[in-house]
Amino acid sequence: MVGLGPGAARLVTPEATAVLADATDLVGYGPYLARVSGRPGQVCHGSDNREELDRARHALALAAAGRRVAVVSSGDPGVFAMAAALFEAIEGGEPAWREIDVEVVPGITAMLAAAARVGAPLGHDFCAINLSDNLKPWELVTRRLLLAAEADFAIALYNPLSRARPWQLHQAFELLRGVRPAATPVVFAHAVSEPDERIDIVPLSDAEAERADMRTVVLVGSSQTRLVARPGGRPFVYTPRRVGGR
Secondary structure (H helix, E strand, O other): OEEOEOOOHHHOOHHHHHHHHHOOEEEEEHHHHOOOOOOOOOEEEEEOOOOHHHHHHHHHHHHHOOOOEEEEEOEOOOOOOHHHHHHHHHHHOOHHHHHOOOOOEOOOOHHHHHHHHHEEOOOOOEEEEEOOOOOOOHHHHHHHHHHHHHOOOEEEEEOOOEOOEOOHHHHHHHHHHOOOOOOOEEEEEEOOOOOOOEEEEEEHHHOOHHHOOOOEEEEEOOOOOEEEEEOOEEEEEEOOOOOOOO
């Protein structure tokens, strides 16, 4: 399992680069495979984004046959990505798959890349919530979001919306506005590290779902998160390590 980071090649770790170069087979969602510079002799196995379990089973079958397989994932493979699907396939699959040597190679996940761009909004306690209800009910998403807001975590929102889910981020903001101060900073980080990167910082009162897409991670500050104004530049956003003081 190899994490490719948020997008730019310079943010792929040396360990990930070495593992990819050593693999006989590369398995993954097509656009992620396109980010890998394969070497002669490597075999690429692309598939659709919603075929995680089938992709994992295929990778395990290749590995069981003696191939050195690298399953690629954007960001970190353990954060809303392919690593969990792989272990689910192992648990419910062929007994021999449990003997396969599996290594998870970490990558820079979107919330960390976005946080680094603006300062340190995740500098104190935080959580990450996937707004997609493809694999869990929306009622559970909203319950977790409300509890995280009431506990005053800074919150990273993954998969904020899609063509099939254009309404969910709007509902999430409405829920948050009932708990968080209107001035709470919200960071919209689109395509971090890529040429079309765009960073917007707005107060929660002005946060609109239309600012995001599936390549955007949204960071919502806690009640302690602050903006540091900078003449002629984007403000720094940070959450102090100490609650209630500097």
